[in-house]
Amino acid sequence: MKLGIMGTNWITDAFVEGALNSKEWELTAVYSRTLEKAYAFGEKYKVENYFDDIELMATSDVIDAVYIASPNAMHYEHALQFLRHKKHVIVEKPIFSTVAELEDAHKVAKENGVYLFEAARHIQEPNFKILQDSIQKVGKLHGATLAYMNYSSRYDNVLAGEEPNIFSLKFSGGSLVDLGVYPMYTAVALFGVPEKATYFATKLRTGVDGGGPVIFEYPDFTVTILHAKMSQSFLPSEIYGEKGTLVINPLTGIKEIKYIDNHTKETEDLAMPTIPNDMEFEATEFARIIAEQDTLAYEDLEDLSKQVLQISNDLRHQNGIWYKVEQ
Amino acid sequence: MKLGIMGTNWITDAFVEGALNSKEWELTAVYSRTLEKAYAFGEKYKVENYFDDIELMATSDVIDAVYIASPNAMHYEHALQFLRHKKHVIVEKPIFSTVAELEDAHKVAKENGVYLFEAARHIQEPNFKILQDSIQKVGKLHGATLAYMNYSSRYDNVLAGEEPNIFSLKFSGGSLVDLGVYPMYTAVALFGVPEKATYFATKLRTGVDGGGPVIFEYPDFTVTILHAKMSQSFLPSEIYGEKGTLVINPLTGIKEIKYIDNHTKETEDLAMPTIPNDMEFEATEFARIIAEQDTLAYEDLEDLSKQVLQISNDLRHQNGIWYKVEQ
Incomplete structure (x- = not known):
């Protein structure tokens, strides 16, 4: 399948590498605000088509799908431009700023007979599937602790009085949507939608959240x-x-899944060897869903994406965090 | 100093060993409901005095202090009997069922010129003092995760339809007061009393709590x-x-304190070597406070004990957990 990309930062490079590794995709077009930047990114992949005009790229027939890694707050506008021209769209997480945007984009995708994916790569890892299949080992569920805390070098900029995109309301930033989205996806994929969620942000x-614990309450755990x-x-x-107990380390790009019995204390290693770039798995799955028109699998991902975004929106609002696009 | 003990289970054995290791205490009397059990416990320590009558032990002059490790719900009644007869009292954690009991017992201790201690051993460890002194290394505080979850073999009894003391309202049981008390003590000792505390039990x-996350909210973290x-x-x-970040492992009997710099990623090992029985430290400190009549140090421990019990009471009540003694 022919892939175009929007955004030329490290995550785009990683996704392109994963997509090429999957053998399901070829990189046929690069968009950037300047053709120079587009070319600088694309030449190492021997890409033939370069755009500095989104509409031109969206209407061209050199791509079947586009991967979008523009700043969070622009995902929606960019995704719509491609969906309207019947291109499949893969949006880097967090997919959009609001549930309203997501519902609208899902509608436009459906009307145009194409798919809209959120690149939540970790739930497509073989080790995540192993984890999913291993949950039954622990017996009646008593709960979970899901940790994802990374000190960002951009936090230094915040301390210096600046407002980098990832820490700004204007660009729909903050820790919950940037890192919290991973454990939230894990929780909803494994345990479903919680009855109640509380965020101690x-x-x-700058007005966004720097971090804090989130509690998901389910009926029994x-x-x-x-x-x-x-x-x-x-x-x-x-x-x-x-x-x-199942011990998972780390939460994305899982390298270790250990099961330890409460009574015998015996440990079982469940994880399979990993590959350097785990984005290959989502690239493979998105290509498969498109090729096989696997609507059932697609709708599962659509639901998951919407459930996580709904929870994320609610948790932000609990803490009085409203993005510019919501104000 | 001459020590008597009430309770003849493993924790009493451990405390006696720690007290003897400290060289500050000699074990002079053992109470049990039957003299046979008292003797069975005390003979290996060559104890000379055995009691099956609490009042007789409390009025005797063979002890200066008593260590009480009876079931939680009986701590208060037992402590009072000794305090009234001017014996110092060390109560195993959790000290009492309610703050009212603690305030009353503190009053009786003061009236009789003796001390009342809660045996929260871990805050007396040299490695805890090192931790306390190392907090400044992390710079402006952003929070903490304090973990203490142990599967109890008594939980098997609960599953089998029984109601062991430690899981009963009648005996003032549950996870929060049994294990949660350790991280709560750590938090209050290191960071003070939180503005707000929430328990997702x-x-x-059986009516008590099996576990769950507790969130302590401070003004900034x-x-x-x-x-x-x-x-x-x-x-x-x-x-x-x-x-x-400071990494502490485990939370009691601390063996490892590592400081890892956010920017350089360099790791520093701060812990000192441990000893097999960390109860020696509390035994040493309680003897020192008594001998030196260190009222300042005593009042700090008195405050800490009361603060933790107050939080623990509030958290239980939030979840509708009321002990028999409160009903």
Whole structure:
């Protein structure tokens, strides 16, 4: 399948590499605001088509699908331009700023007979599938701790009085949508939508959240999500049950899944060897869904994306964090 | 100093060993409901005095102080009997069921010119003092995760339809007061009393809590406490700051304190070698406070004990958990 890309930063490079590794995609077009930047990115992949006009790229027939990694707040506008011209769209997480945007974009995708994906790569990892299949080992579920806290060098800029995109209301930033989205996806994919969610956010001078614990309450158990961009954690994640505990490390690009029995204390290693670039798995799956028109699998991802965004929106609003696009 | 003991289970054995190791105490009397059990416990320590009558032991002059490790719900009644007869009292954690009991017992202790201690051993460890002195390394505090979750073999009894003391309202049981008390003590000792505390308890058939996350909210940061007696965790604890992270493992009997810089990623090992029985430290400190009549140090411990119990009471009540003694 023919892939175009929008955005020329490290994540785009990583996605392109993963997509090419999957053998399902060829990179046929690069968009950037200047052709120079587009060419600088694309030449190492021997790309033939370069655009500095989105509409031109969206109407061209050199791409079947586009991967969008523009700043969060622009995902919606950019995705719509491609969907309207019947291009499949893969948007880097967090997909959009609001549920209203997501519902609208899903509608436009449907009307145009194309698919809209959120690039939540970790739930497509083989080790995530192993984790999913291993949940039953712990017996009756007692809860989980899902940790994803990385100190961001951009936090230094915040401390210096600046307002980098990722920490700004204007660009729909903050820790919850940037890092919290991973454990939230994990929780919703494994355990479903919680009955209640509570976010104890630490708010920054810029108006967004720097991190804080999130509690997902289910009828019989509780999931604790730890995320932050202003602090560094080295904690693995854990899933607790009546029979034992699953230890997962790390939460994305999972390298280790250990099951430890509560009674025998015996440990079982469940993870399979990993590959350097785990974006290959989502690239493979998105290509498969498009090729096979697997509507069932697509709708599962559509639901998951919407559920996570809905929770994320609610948690932000609980803490009085409203993006510019919502104001 | 001459020590008597009430309770003849493993924790009493451990405390006696620690007290003897400290060289500050000699074991002079053992109480049990039957003299046979008292003798069975005391003979290996060559104890000379045995009691099956509390009043007789409390009025005797063979002890200066008593260590009480009877079931939680009986701590108060037992402590009062000794305090009234001017014996110093060390009560195993959790000290009492309610703040009213603690305030009354503190009053009786003061009236009789003796001290009342809660045996929260971990805050007396040299490595805890090192931790306390190391907090400044992380710079501006961003929060902490304090984990203490051990699967209890008594939980098997709960599953079998029984109601062991430690899981009963009648005996003032549950995970929060049994294991949660350790991280709560750590948090209050390191960071002070939180502005707000919230407990997401999983309640058991017996009416007490099996575990769940507790969130302590401070003006600028949040502490997440993970505790349970129905689940097993292998997580270390962490303290986060603007400059770096302190990793503590485990939370009591601390063996490892690592400081990792957010920017250089350099790791520094701060812990000192441990000893097999960390109860020696509290035994030494309680003897010192008594001998030196260090009222300032005593009042700090008195405050800490009361603050933790107050929070613990509030958190239980939030979840509708009321002990028999409160009903």
